[in-house]
Amino acid sequence: MSDTPTLPAVSREWHLLSRPVGWPKPEDFALVEAPLPQPGEGQILVRNEYLSVDPYMRGRMSAAKSYVAPYELNKPMQGGAVGRIVASRAEGFAVGDHVLHFGGWREYAAVDARHTVKVDPEAAPLSTYLGVLGMTGLTAYAGLLRTASFKEGDVVFVSGAAGAVGSQVGQLARLKGASRVIGSAGSDEKVKLLLEEYGFDAAFNYKSGPVSEQLRAAAPDGIDVYFDNVGGDHLEAAIGSLNQGGRIAICGMISVYNATEPAPGPRNLARLIQTRGRIEGFLVGDHYDLQPEFVREVGPWVRSGELKYRETVVEGVENTLEAFLGVLRGDNTGKMIVKL
Numbered sequence: 001m002s003d004t005p006t007l008p009a010v011s012r013e014w015h016l017l018s019r020p021v022g023w024p025k026p027e028d029f030a031l032v033e034a035p036l037p038q039p040g041e042g043q044i045l046v047r048n049e050y051l052s053v054d055p056y057m058r059g060r061m062s063a064a065k066s067y068v069a070p071y072e073l074n075k076p077m078q079g080g081a082v083g084r085i086v087a088s089r090a091e092g093f094a095v096g097d098h099v100l101h102f103g104g105w106r107e108y109a110a111v112d113a114r115h116t117v118k119v120d121p122e123a124a125p126l127s128t129y130l131g132v133l134g135m136t137g138l139t140a141y142a143g144l145l146r147t148a149s150f151k152e153g154d155v156v157f158v159s160g161a162a163g164a165v166g167s168q169v170g171q172l173a174r175l176k177g178a179s180r181v182i183g184s185a186g187s188d189e190k191v192k193l194l195l196e197e198y199g200f201d202a203a204f205n206y207k208s209g210p211v212s213e214q215l216r217a218a219a220p221d222g223i224d225v226y227f228d229n230v231g232g233d234h235l236e237a238a239i240g241s242l243n244q245g246g247r248i249a250i251c252g253m254i255s256v257y258n259a260t261e262p263a264p265g266p267r268n269l270a271r272l273i274q275t276r277g278r279i280e281g282f283l284v285g286d287h288y289d290l291q292p293e294f295v296r297e298v299g300p301w302v303r304s305g306e307l308k309y310r311e312t313v314v315e316g317v318e319n320t321l322e323a324f325l326g327v328l329r330g331d332n333t334g335k336m337i338v339k340l
């Protein structure tokens, strides 16, 4: 399709009005109507079709210095998005092409073409470029294989296991020869999904009892790898069950993202001495060199259905904030996506 669409005069975009303290409140945000942005030289105008809402965005709402700049107040928020080009002033980018870019949280975005990646809607559903074949998929791949130095025969434990990253970590571990894969999640339905659909060997609902006890029961011979999406009592439990030479990849700590006080650290760090254990944090942004290998290896598993994925799809730009809050609450199974 290369016909030039009729464009509206305005576009809706989300602004951050004030920096949330604790759980974000609707009053901290506004959906604002703004004149349709005009693409400058080298830019494209994209009509977004899918927006990503991700836990890391909570960090960008605070002013604290981090690896990504805080959202500016009263300016459009940003995030991953996939959309269709509706006007182009960039060579090689035609009206009708689809791109992955960072002008999310809005309907239309004018973005520098060189900061976008063309995606093919025929090769895979567009939303998957935000999830299983996108940033969260690469996070699982890099964190498990590189940071946690996964090897065949490892016993792997992953928290947030029914989420976008976690569900992929568990399945990757299984497909690459883990001897046992254990997951934790926040509801019995999610636990059932892990066992029945994703092929986990054991899974538990972390809300049903102490994580350390449930993990010990699920991994009687201990764990070699812990992929941490949650922090807090999950991390302490994992250290408590860590085997000799065990590795812990710190991907996220969603249990503390809305905390107003520093969270207490694990009380059993001394176990790392006897186990020669290693804990290492990582950021997916440092591992984009793995992208070709990731697509080559994981793409066929996704296409064949050996690696399954779920998406929770919320419709309408006006529901983007609710979708984001839903991720923090655990409303999602798999990647949370907003469809426009």
Ligand SMILES: NC(=O)c1ccc[n+]([C@@H]2O[C@H](COP(=O)([O-])OP(=O)(O)OC[C@H]3O[C@@H](n4cnc5c(N)ncnc54)[C@H](OP(=O)(O)O)[C@@H]3O)[C@@H](O)[C@H]2O)c1
Binding pocket: 054, 055, 056, 135, 136, 139, 160, 161, 162, 163, 164, 165, 166, 184, 185, 186, 187, 190, 229, 230, 250, 251, 252, 253, 254, 255, 256, 282, 283, 284, 285, 327, 328, 329, 330, 331, 332, 333, 334, 335, 336
């Ligand atoms: N390091 C990196 O480069 C990188 C990149 C992407 C993501 N991450 C991190 O990876 C983690 C997962 O991200 P994602 O995009 O895949 O999100 P997700 O897992 O799809 O969604 C977040 C999930 O966290 C769980 N959760 C919320 N509060 C919790 C709590 N207090 N205790 C335990 N679980 C809780 C909820 O599931 P339940 O129903 O199971 O509670 C929710 O569905 C996050 O920590 C994120 O910050 C890191």
